Amino acid sequence: MDLFEDEAPKGGDNAHEFSVSEISGAVKKTVEGAFGHVRVRGELGRVTHHRSGHVYLDLKDERASLSGVIWRGSASKMETRPEEGMEVIATGRLTTFQGQSKYQMVIESLVPAGAGALMAMLEKRRKMLEGEGLFDPARKRPIPWLPEVIGVVTSPTGAVIRDILHRLRDRFPRKVLVWPVAVQGPNCAPDVTRAIRGFNALSVGGALPRPDLIIVARGGGSIEDLWGFNEESVVRAAAESAIPLISAVGHETDTTLIDHASDRRAPTPTAAAEIAVPVRAELAADIAQMGARLGQLQRYAMDRRGERLRDLSRGLPRSDALLQGPRQRLDDLDRRLPGALRAAIAAKRLALSEHPLRPALAAVPVARARDRVERAAATLPGAFRGGIAQRRLALSQHSLRPAGLSERLRQERRHAERVAGRLTPELVTDRLRRLSERLAALDRLRETLSHRATLERGFAVVRAGGTVVTDRASAAAAAELEIEFKDGRLTVGQGGGGSEPPAAPAPKAPRRKPASKPEQPDLF
Template identity: 50%
Template structure:
């Protein structure tokens, strides 16, 4: 049996396992940095993981630290972090023994000042505007006299009282209130749910469907009004089939829902004034229209009465109307006897002429003519009915028709055969021409492709990158041609031959050097020793 000898330790320092050392470091760091507030830029934001946790990094000019937001904390955040956003994160520092790394577990996060909120707001406004949610063509006209007005606001604030009081003064109308929180983490989701809920109400249901919706809130800071800048609120307002009036904040306050709404009111009271007219003014206007209609009807009747009197004076009397018919009757009585005698004489002449014609076409004369015609036809029939005469004639006619048919059929077949042979010759000729053209075109196209490939290989910038050069692009993808075009903090993409690296510029660009005198056109400057020539 083998016995292992104990080798004495050269030092009295106690031995620690990796787990013990990692645990000691974890306790030391967590005790020393219980809660910290750090300020930095969000980097590598990957959004909620499949588990609901969010992983990213916070960085500044000199260092970076990994960060994590647990699923439960992320659901309570008022501000959602985004890539490149400068924030102030509050949390505790802890270690991850499995990777020998440390990280901050974020408990709360807020923008680093109003400037960050404004930058995030402007970025969101541009993105939603690019989708067409703020286009004027999407705006709807407000109804002139809505029967039901839906109000989305807090039921306990002064805003709803101002709206109801103003509606009662101008034009009492049925109001349906959808209570929501107008400030806080859940305000955006509640406002969006209220707008969608009003649109989902059926016509003639238990709850009256509003003809117009007012989304209202009193004034406040940018953080207080941030719920109305939420993307779900903007999309709900833009997709509302019911006309929507935005009355958020005071006249100088602007939120994204103001751009998506069909109409913006500077205050909640002004929103009530926009939605309904003044009832007293409408009654006065109706009364004015009624008076004008009555006056116009009276003037029309007077004008018609005057026109009727003028027409009555212009009408002729009964004697004048009968004078001309009487004169025509007297003249007709004078010429009627002469006309009757002349007509009788004409009738007698025509009767004599018809009697002569009737004598020529008497029944006896017609019978004799028809008998003669019948006898002639009978004789002709007996001549044709002799044996062999009709048959020989028909046979002769058939032989003539058969010869003509055979000649016509032979000519047609001959012409058809000639056309088929002609088309066959054309097809053979075209096939030969296509084969020759294909045989000649393929080598020519192959030579052109080879020449273009060589030209691309010689002029393409990727060959230059393979010799140690790099191509610098700005955030929009455009090439950066001078150092003066780069400012501190600009995001740049540096493309090498084997890939692209995202970098951030620090500091300002060096001052531009004065232009050097141009060299003679016939002299070419020698390339630097540490850089190869592009040519």
């Protein structure tokens, strides 16, 4: 046996060789041909929402798992948002992903597998949001007693908005802002979310008033019809609203997640309007009743105080009794007054007789005053001379000494040199140029305002006796008229008048040329 002899070919070694791409394409055609349109029921496992808009998920049961993808166009049209744990029925087609040698389902529609699945998903979402504290009663705000502006989030064409407006008009008319939204279908949740946040974004005192209360309303329907109000975005917007919110979705037996997040739930949209505002007639009746009660209480209080005053007045003594004692003391003092006056006069007379006004007593003050006058007269000449000496000394200190005059002259000379230094030829020339331009402008203005410019345009000046004539009656009464044209004057008499040769036009005043060196230019 030759060890280097080639081994004989085995059976099947002559089969066709496929490339990886060829075998993947063949499998893809087989799978898509056999499962072009399928409906699969299962539970959603992993759900991934890609930033591109595509949704990747897994459909599974107790024994197997199937990968699925929802392209962005189909995902945006789906009424139900896929969530992990939902039991759904997916409709689409099977295909393969050649890059990973795996098959998957391209889902075109996705619906919950019955009401039981929806309720299970709803309960799961409710527990999640409740765990975050969005349904906590401590977060709820009180409803304003009488709001000025009410914002209503609902469909503008349904019966709900008509019922709300009618009920508000019957109870207490208020300003209403309607934010139109879709209340059913895939656009319901985004529209309601934008409406709630849009009302909260309005500024106080702006062109569009900010509501004091928001009502989210919709009529009754099935759980599928009301599903938009169970979406997480709507619940979070209601919980975050700084404006108190009333939810009125469905009938009394219908419950959605927005009812738990709102500040107040109304069983119907009409009941929401009744919660929003009181009845004006009832308020007027209550005010009238309270006014009547207030009047009664005031009268009762006045009666009680009057009775109390009368009781206290009976305990006071009479005015006559109060005045008897003072009146008696006054009479006693009146009787004692003459004797007291006589005794006082006698006492003063006695004191005066003991200390008579003798001339010796008056001479002492006079002598003291005379001494003070003599001392002042003796010191007056010396004080006068001292004052003159002080004034003479002050005047000598401020006398005009030659040294002071020289210093003053030097200061004046320096000042004159500084002024002369500023008087440069350029400054003088510029000042003269400005004066010349001003004179030329004034001359042009004089020529513009002169009547001779008007004569150049074909007008004439009529005079009678040296006075300008401006009306026909004055011209007819004049014996002779003088008409001035642009090239001279013409005299016209009443009977045809004589005329004089045209006078030479008045010479124009020559323009004044600016002097090159004015004697005293105004430089400052």
